[in-house]
Amino acid sequence: MSALKRFFTVYNCDCIYGARKYLPDGSVDLIVTDPPYGINGDRLHRHYNRNEEFVIGDYVEISKEKYAGFTDHWIRQAERVLRPGGSIYIVSGYTNLADILNALRKTSLKEVNHIIWKFRFGVFTKNKYISSHYHILFYEKPGGNRTFNPESRFGFNEKDANRNSLNNTDREDVWLINREYKPGRIKNKNELPIALLTKIIQYSSNEGDLVCDFFLGGFSTAKVAIGLNRRIVGFEISRPVFIAKSAELETIRPGSMICNLRKPNVYSQKNRGRSWSEEEYSALMDGYDQLLSDGLPRYRIIALLEEQLGRGRWGIEKALKKIGRGSSRR
Ligand SMILES: C[S@@+](CC[C@H](N)C(=O)[O-])C[C@H]1O[C@@H](n2cnc3c(N)ncnc32)[C@H](O)[C@@H]1O
Numbered sequence: 281m282s283a284l285k286r287f288f289t290v291y292n293c294d295c296i297y298g299a300r301k302y303l304p305d306g307s308v309d310l311i312v313t314d315p316p317y318g319i320n321g322d323r324l325h326r327h328y329n330r331n332e333e334f335v336i337g338d339y340v341e342i343s344k345e346k347y348a349g350f351t352d353h354w355i356r357q358a359e360r361v362l363r364p365g366g367s368i369y370i371v372s373g374y375t376n377l378a379d380i381l382n383a384l385r386k387t388s389l390k391e392v393n394h395i396i397w398k399f400r401f402g403v404f405t406k407n408k409y410i411s412s413h414y415h416i417l418f419y420e421k422p423g424g425n426r427t428f429n430p431e432s433r434f435g436f437n438e439k440d441a442n443r444n445s446l447n448n449t450d451r452e453d454v455w456l457i458n459r460e461y462k463p464g465r466i467k468n469k470n471e472l473p474i475a476l477l478t479k480i481i482q483y484s485s486n487e488g489d490l491v492c493d494f495f496l497g498g499f500s501t502a503k504v505a506i507g508l509n510r511r512i513v514g515f516e517i518s519r520p521v522f523i524a525k526s527a528e529l530e531t532i533r534p535g536s537m538i539c540n541l542r543k544p545n546v547y548s549q550k551n552r553g554r555s556w557s558e559e560e561y562s563a564l565m566d567g568y569d570q571l572l573s574d575g576l577p578r579y580r581i582i583a584l585l586e587e588q589l590g591r592g593r594w595g596i597e598k599a600l601k602k603i604g605r606g607s608s609r610r
Pocket of ligand 1: 294295296315341494495497498500501516
């Protein structure tokens with residue numbers, strides 16, 4: 281068993297044994313993990329629809345018969361090591377989804393979202409629909425403040441060209457993120473896309489937090505966590521997989537991915553929920569009339585006033601109505 285320490289501590293051992301031995305109660309802020317699917321090894325390539333030449337062997341599977349018991353055990357450990365308010369995201373295909381849901385029901389963990397991760401180019405089939413999604417079970421441990429950074433990627437007021445909210449779209453529970461194809465590169469059986477892991481880690485943790493992956497595989501969670509300046513702890517049982525992948529962690533500079541992240545346009549809604557003063561009503565009226573005479577459409581005017589007055593859209597709409605600038609005045 282070996283452990284590499286610094287920003288990361290990764291163990292080449294069984295995750296249930298490793299969690300019991302190395303992780304204290306309530307020590308982890310976020311778990312992101314992708315357990316083995318309990319599909320026989322010789323069928324896996326069909327499931328993933330790709331050439332196996334560059335895939336590391338020795339990926340350790342769990343037999344169908346042992347899957348439910350194994351899942352109960354590791355999920356119980358996950359519950360124990362999470363801090364109150366900590367989050368867990370479990371990626372699962374449909375084959376053993378029921379076992380994972382049953383195991384979760386036996387814990388205190390509470391569902392936050394059941395996310396569908398949709399990708400293109402599923403497994404080709406002629407006589408039924410093409411499977412092109414995974415499930416991501418997002419649960420929390422009750423009893424503390426859950427980290428969720430709703431504007432970490434898109435500000436509440438950011439819109440696309442059709443005036444749809446970019447923030448809402450990004451936070452819908454169906455995610456369209458394509459799998460990464462890495463022709464000619466050594467990879468684990470099922471590496472999660474960087475875009476998917478980045479999204480989870482941005483929304484559900486802060487810099488410096490401890491992220492845990494019970495099944496490191498290609499160490500994708502670990503790489504993204506370090507790149508986003510989080511600490512990582514995790515387990516991988518396969519020796520060849522561990523050796524091939526853990527060395528890559530040394531090459532990742534903590535925080536190096538942060539400069540490539542989209543900068544959300546976030547402004548403070550510092551006055552949201554407060555009652556309106558006379559001065560504010562008068563600033564609202566002057567601002568609205570001025571912008572209207574400048575020829576701006578109403579939705580643009582409201583966006584600018586939100587920013588100027590530190591209030592939300594509905595607050596501005598309501599106040600406009602009150603001062604006789606309801607939605608009929610365009
Ligand atoms: C689906 S893969 C994880 C892929 C990973 N999320 C990535 O993006 O590369 C599951 C991994 O869990 C490992 N594994 C299987 N049983 C394990 C156990 N009991 N403890 C730790 N790792 C295990 C397998 O060898 C495999 O590498």
